[in-house]
Amino acid sequence: MPTPIPTTTTTTDSGAATAPSADEFAERLFGAILGAQFVQAAYLGDRLGYYRALAGDGALTSTELATRTGTAERYAREWLEHQAVCGVLAVDDVTAEPAARRFTLPAGPAEVLTDVVSPAHVLPIARIVAGxxxxxxxxxxxxxxxxxxxxxxxxxxxxxxxxxxxxxxxxxxxxxxxxxxxxxxxxxxxxxxxxxxxxxxxxxxxxxxxxxxxxxxxxxxxxxxxxxxxxxxxxxxxxxxxxxxxxxxxxxxxxxxxxxxxxxxxxxxxxxxxxxxxxxxxxxxxxxxxxxxxxxxxxxxxxxxxxxxxxxxxxxxxxxxxxxxxxxxxxxxxxxxxxxxxxxxxxxxxxxxxxxxxxxxxxxxxxxxx
The missing domain is CATH 3.40.50.150 (Vaccinia Virus protein VP39)
Known part of the structure; x- marks a missing residue:
């Protein structure tokens, strides 16, 4: 199941709840926005077959991923870079030309995203939420x-x-x-x-x-x-x-x-x-x-x-x-x-x-x- 954004409400020694400040709540909401974008990206990765291709074929360039999944290379490249920036995918050489970068889905995320019988397979919940x-x-x-x-x-x-x-x-x-x-x-x-x-x-x-x-x-x-x-x-x-x-x-x-x-x-x-x-x-x-x-x-x-x-x-x-x-x-x-x-x-x-x-x-x- 997904981990919600933690509440920033705290309690005093007497047990009374204290509301977050504006800055604290803004930080919480911004974290939720990042989470929502992450879920949307996971939805795309699931529906387009990106995760399954990466789990099955190892390191791929954006052109190779697009070819294997029947999608447009420019979109595949942006999605790969987003997932790398978010720490989901590993990239072999960040200094390489964009089309030459190879992206890998590590074993831990691969289990969560592609192993349909693993207790860690949380991806379907992302599909529900985004859907x-x-x-x-x-x-x-x-x-x-x-x-x-x-x-x-x-x-x-x-x-x-x-x-x-x-x-x-x-x-x-x-x-x-x-x-x-x-x-x-x-x-x-x-x-x-x-x-x-x-x-x-x-x-x-x-x-x-x-x-x-x-x-x-x-x-x-x-x-x-x-x-x-x-x-x-x-x-x-x-x-x-x-x-x-x-x-x-x-x-x-x-x-x-x-x-x-x-x-x-x-x-x-x-x-x-x-x-x-x-x-x-x-x-x-x-x-x-x-x-x-x-x-x-x-x-x-x-x-x-x-x-x-x-x-x-x-x-x-x-x-x-x-x-x-x-x-x-x-x-x-x-x-x-x-x-x-x-x-x-x-x-x-x-x-x-x-x-x-x-x-x-x-x-x-x-x-x-x-």
């Missing part, structure tokens, strides 16, 4: 009129970026470490249980569970057609299409019972979370487990907040809340769904309450609904 900037006019209109901007309107940057950001977790620690740490979840996965993945998106959570636990079968449900189409293709490529099925449908239409019913980072986006949780209650077998993974935000509102709180509010004001409010009658949860909010939704859906599971993750909290 959402394309919709600022629509967001301004929504803020003024009280409407929303739907997930479909945000397009491929949000849809693909979100899936890619969660992919390392969904293929790695989540199915292989986190879920098996819950005894009855581990039993269901070990004994070839049935799993329902509610709001499955592009399918990485369902695919990760199937890859880590060869005996299980998984049904994924989502109402976003492009996401479901991509999920089906991803399952085929991963070799689990015989055990993982994706349904372009509201989970309310599902039948049968499941040993594990899970919703991974999506309940806060739902316009009617109580109805969805009630469906999850209905789908769970008598001894089944209902699991929700959502944002690891603070239990109560505090200001200033930590970096997780800052980034989650950043998502909320530009994506999750506008998406939620694009639906008539939405409860408008937003990204910052605190435990008490989920507890209230769960009780209204027929559960007795929620249990925060002892799974340690910086950005996500895991709940069992009882």
């Amino acid at each position: 959402l900037g394309l919709h600022l006019d629509a967001l301004v209109a929504a803020y003024r009129g009280g409407g929303g901007v739907g997930w479909g309107e945000f397009g491929a940057d949000a849809r693909e970026g979100q899936a890619a950001a969660n992919r390392p977790l969904f293929l790695g620690a989540m199915p292989r470490e986190y879920l098996p740490s819950v005894p009855d979840v581990a039993a269901a996965l070990r004994d070839g249980g049935r799993v329902a993945d509610i709001g499955c998106g592009r399918g990485w959570s369902a695919i990760g569970i199937a890859l880590a636990h060869p005996g299980v079968t998984v049904d994924g449900y989502d109402v976003d057609a492009p996401s479901v189409a991509a999920a089906r293709a991803n399952a085929v490529e991963a070799g689990v299409a015989d055990r993982v099925r994706f349904h372009l449908a509201d989970a309310a239409t599902a039948t049968g019972r499941y040993d594990l019913v899970a919703a991974f980072e999506c309940v806060h986006d739902m316009p009617d979370p109580v109805s969805v949780l009630a469906t999850m209650h209905r789908l769970a077998a008598p001894d089944g487990v209902v699991l929700v993974m959502d944002e690891n935000v603070a239990e109560t509102f505090t200001a200033p907040g930590n970096e997780v709180e800052q980034v989650m509010y950043g998502y909320s004001i530009t994506c999750c809340l506008p998406d939620g409010l694009s639906h008539e009658g939405s409860v408008g949860t937003g990204t910052v769904m605190r435990p008490e909010t989920l507890r209230r939704y769960a009780v209204d859906a027929g559960f007795g309450g929620i249990e925060v599971l002892p799974i340690e993750d910086e950005f996500f909290r895991f709940y069992r609904l009882r």
